[in-house]
Amino acid sequence: MALADFLADLDELVAQASAAFEAATDTEDLEAARIEFLGAKSGRLKNVQKGLGKVDKPDKPAAGKRFNEIKKQIESALEDAGKRLSAGGAKGVAKTTGFDPTVPGTRPQLGHIHPITQTIEELTDIMGRLGFTVTEGPEVEDLWHNFEALNIPLAHPARDPLDNFYLATGKMTAGVPQGEGGWLLRSQTSTVQIRAMEKTKPPVRIISLGRVYRPDTADATHYPMFHQIEGLLVDRHVTMADLKSILHLFASSFFGDDVDVRFRPSFFPFTEPSVEVDMSWHDLWIEFGGAGMVDPNVLRSVGYDPEEVSGLAFGLGIERVCARRHGITDIREFYKNDVRFLHQF
Numbered sequence: 001m002a003l004a005d006f007l008a009d010l011d012e013l014v015a016q017a018s019a020a021f022e023a024a025t026d027t028e029d030l031e032a033a034r035i036e037f038l039g040a041k042s043g044r045l046k047n048v049q050k051g052l053g054k055v056d057k058p059d060k061p062a063a064g065k066r067f068n069e070i071k072k073q074i075e076s077a078l079e080d081a082g083k084r085l086s087a088g089g090a091k092g093v094a095k096t097t098g099f100d101p102t103v104p105g106t107r108p109q110l111g112h113i114h115p116i117t118q119t120i121e122e123l124t125d126i127m128g129r130l131g132f133t134v135t136e137g138p139e140v141e142d143l144w145h146n147f148e149a150l151n152i153p154l155a156h157p158a159r160d161p162l163d164n165f166y167l168a169t170g171k172m173t174a175g176v177p178q179g180e181g182g183w184l185l186r187s188q189t190s191t192v193q194i195r196a197m198e199k200t201k202p203p204v205r206i207i208s209l210g211r212v213y214r215p216d217t218a219d220a221t222h223y224p225m226f227h228q229i230e231g232l233l234v235d236r237h238v239t240m241a242d243l244k245s246i247l248h249l250f251a252s253s254f255f256g257d258d259v260d261v262r263f264r265p266s267f268f269p270f271t272e273p274s275v276e277v278d279m280s281w282h283d284l285w286i287e288f289g290g291a292g293m294v295d296p297n298v299l300r301s302v303g304y305d306p307e308e309v310s311g312l313a314f315g316l317g318i319e320r321v322c323a324r325r326h327g328i329t330d331i332r333e334f335y336k337n338d339v340r341f342l343h344q345f
């Protein structure tokens, strides 16, 4: 092979390699060009090198020298192109692979516990420390547990179909189930008092937290589905003083020491005497629920002897407790599922 041909091949190669490296717009392009020209196995420089062996013997030193020069030129053109691309910074890299390890990661969006559930967990914890264990009851309830056993007789206005979600599972008259098999969505967690006492002999010290349903029109303090926490303590010598101190401990554990609890005389068929429970926190009194001493008729309905034991019971609205704690003025916010609202808790 003539020296001139070999040198011409080298010149062409360096021109083409430099052009390819300069044309590379990202590191992938550049790597492909590197492999094409400098690839160890079948790169084009390697192929031209094979021609070196065929150059006439006297011309070999000159050919070899020129080959080494060209090789260096191509390598430095590659290096320059690499520097040019990395000077483009994160942008250049991101364009090539779609991944830039220098950019801070985006945090995955994590859901978190709904404020009502958080409140339920906290109330459970507080009452647990006062020795109350959690009992659950069904949300679809029979008439015995929702009314009869709670001393709410058939003609009582609390049974009005306008105040209850009856299920049309049997014979209905004027929206009210007739006979034994009537069912409804429970209107209060007091049903669980009965279920707990039916299962155990005194002493009883339980709480129950869950959903209840009433056809109330939704407004700032009412929702047709809401949550209550029910508490029941039955033992010898339980008094109103115990009721008040338990509710006070409960309120101060949840709100802080600057909370006040007051009782207003009231009426519930299943407690005697009965009270409305108000709590004041930061100078604002709010009604949280009802309470009282378990009516002897209720104790009798589950086979307890009211001469032997007495009981205290209370039922508080969890939405109201949670709203007051967080300064929420409309409980409907809890159920709009607006994540901007829910993310605050």
Ligand code: FA5
Pocket (backbone or CB within 6 Å): 187, 188, 189, 190, 214, 216, 221, 222, 223, 224, 225, 226, 227, 228, 230, 268, 271, 274, 287, 288, 289, 290, 291, 292, 313, 314, 315, 316, 317, 318, 319, 320
């Ligand atoms: C009762 O439900 C009784 N079972 C409470 C009770 C238990 C009394 C044990 C005696 C012994 P009342 O209907 O007042 O009581 O409801 C209690 C609380 O539930 C209310 O004070 C209020 O905080 C909450 N509440 C009632 N209706 C709604 C509603 N529609 N939406 C949100 N919260 C409500």
